[in-house]
Amino acid sequence: MFIAKVVGSVVSTQKVETMVGHKLLVIEPYRVNPETRTDMVTTGRTLIAIDTMGAGENEYVLVVQGSSARMTPETKNLPVDTVIIGIIDSVRVGKENVTL
Numbered sequence: 001m002f003i004a005k006v007v008g009s010v011v012s013t014q015k016v017e018t019m020v021g022h023k024l025l026v027i028e029p030y031r032v033n034p035e036t037r038t039d040m041v042t043t044g045r046t047l048i049a050i051d052t053m054g055a056g057e058n059e060y061v062l063v064v065q066g067s068s069a070r071m072t073p074e075t076k077n078l079p080v081d082t083v084i085i086g087i088i089d090s091v092r093v094g095k096e097n098v099t100l
Contacts, residue, residue: 003040003088004029004063006055010048018078023051025084027063032093039099040091049082050075060100062086 008026012019027049030040040060047063052074055061061084069083070076091098 001062001064002029003091004061006057006059006061007046008057016079022078025049025051025055027061030060032098037093038096047082049084050078050080051084053084053087055084055087060088062088
């Protein structure tokens with residue numbers, strides 16, 4: 001699992017039948033800043049993920065990839081590799097809250 005920020009969406013009018021009705025979002029993986037450990041920094045990558053939570057732009061989300069992406073009831077029969085499985089409220093490292 002990893003943390004990502006929703007930065008956009010994808011519209012696809014032509015796709016396999018099993019993907020019809022599924023929301024696609026552009027996500028940018030983030031990590032805890034190794035220097036300060038009090039904020040998040042981007043990894044510089046972007047991915048497309050299936051949204052199972054109703055996430056919106058600029059929200060931080062919890063993401064799974066690979067075979068784990070097909071282990072939810074919503075995605076078990078889908079050709080997916082990256083799935084949003086949670087919307088993050090807060091992150092804590094040690095005794096400090098991390099700024100999102």
